[in-house]
Amino acid sequence: MNKKRLLVCALALSTVGVLSTIDTKGVLPFSAQTVHADTTQASLDVKAEVLGDKHLVLKIKATPFLEEPENLIPTLFSADTHKQVWGYKGPEFGEVSKEKGLEKAFHYVIPKQVSHSKYETLPDGKYYFEFHHQYLRGQKILGRSNLITVKDGKYVKDEASSTPKTDEKPTPKPDEKPKPTPKPTVQSGWVGSSYYQDGKKITSKWIFDKKYNSYFYLDASGNYVQNAWVGNYYLKSGGYMAKGEWVYDKNYGSYYYLTSEGSYARNTWSGNYYLKSNGKMAKGEWIYDKNYGSYYYLTSEGSYARNAWSGNYYLKSNGKMAKSEWVYDKNYGSYYYLTSEGSYARNTWVGNYYLKSNGKMAKSEWVDGGRYYVGSNGLWETKSSTNSEYSAALGKAKSYNSLFHMSKKRMYRQLTSDFDKFSNDAAQYAVDHLEADYKYNALFNAKNYRKLFNMSKSRLINQLTSSIDGFTEEEANYAINHLDD
Secondary structure (H helix, E strand, O other): OOEEEOOOOOOOOOOOOEHHHHHOOOOOOOOOOOOOOOOOOEEEEEEEEEOOOOOOEEEEEEEOOOOHHHHHHEEOOOEEEEOOOOOEOOOOOOOOHHHHHHOOOOOOOOOHHHHHHHHHOOEEEEEEEEEEEEEOOOEEEEEEEEOEEEEEEEOOHHHHHHHHHHHHOOOOOOOOOOOOOOOOOOOOOOOOOEEOOOOOOOOOOEEEEOOOOEEEEEEEOEEEEEEEEEOEEEEOOOOOOOOHHHHHHOEEEEEEEEOOOOOOOEEEOOEEEEOOOOOEOOEEEEEEOOOOOOEEEEEEOEEEEEEEEEOOOEEOOOOOEOOOOOEEEEOOOOOEEEEOEEEEEOEEEEEEEOOOOOOOOOOOEEEEEOOOOEEOEEEEOOOHHOOHHHHHHHHHHHHHHHHHHHHHHHHHHHOOOOOOOOOHHHHHHHHHHHOOOOOHHHHHHHHHHHHOOOOOOOHHHHHOOOOOOOOOOHHHHHHHHHHOO
16 A cells, blocks of 8 residues: 555556646647547546545446447556556446556656656646547547646646536526435545544454455554554555565664564574564574573574574574583594583583693693593593603502501602602692592591590691691591590
8 A cells, every 4th residue: 555646547558648737838748649530539528526635536427329348448547656546347437456467558648748657646627538539440539537636746626627616506407306415425445544434434453355365554643554563563665564574673673583473483493583572583692492492692683693603502403502512623633511501611521532722622732731631532531551751650659658658648749759750740640640548547647646646626627637647627527536446
């Protein structure tokens, strides 16, 4: 449904419609064809009615002598802007069907070279329509309408010619009864941007127009709403309700998807795009979908990210955020482990695999402070099998543990002392892989101290946790609580 309506002459085949101005010289803007003696001629009754300042209707009927009036007489009406229509309805007036399309031979003759794309901006003045139609059998039809006034770019009703004055009522003849005044035709349909039912303008109400197969909303003034929302429904340009399609609302700066029943989609997907609770399309943000039980990241253009990172989080091929699982990133040529909260693991072990500070899985290198070695497949390999110093340090630690029952700290200090001279990495490897019971070691030393020096419990705790012995408070307390076992 277009906002504006303009004058249209829709003529079949060789028919010519002419919108003419009143010429001061009395010469028509075209020359009529000569009527040959062997032709028959009929007149057209042409009536131009102004319905609104942008809308008029042409009504045409012919004398009934023609051989096939049902097929030959064109009926002319107004039409949508730049969508001229035509049709055949016989000599009586009637609606014109848009489905019939445009007549290919259809054309205009407009004075002063006025472009038909600006037909609605005719110069002020008086105009009439004149028609000339000739059939192959020699029949001709001629007709000329009443005058139409254009002022300030609008059609103006000529009250003098269209509506008789009160003193101009026809006087009935003595033997003639006055004819009853016909009731005005009840108007239903569009007039400009307003809709009428039984002659009443519809306001603040939805209507469904079968002709346009769409819902429209008429506001409080009776004009159809366009490029705006009415509740959860969007009215497009022309007033059509959007259904099963995307729209962009400049006021809200967002795309919306209107479902097949017309309301905006919310908390759901439309293809690769997500509509939030307010109907706006998600862009450059995270969303959580309860139905799929997963987070998704919607890119700056709106589609969900896949096989890509968003910060420390990885979006898989289905768009879901990876959690508690391994992923392989082709771009970086590495495996990563995504933790239970979704970020990639770093500087830690996952099973026998080590994740470095950048999250990449270590391969063929020493890791964790140089204490461990991972092979080409990423798996940890014992250093005792690859490094004799580490093996020796572990062996010495086992010996010390069986003889002296040292704490972990004291064992490390002993291995790195000037006496043993193991490297820090080797000593750390040894204490990490020494299967020692340090609580038992603390208890062993506490019993010896009490036996040799008759120490109190508090003094024993101080001794065990001293820098010399190096047991933890937990280990020392265990020893005191089990002295009498």
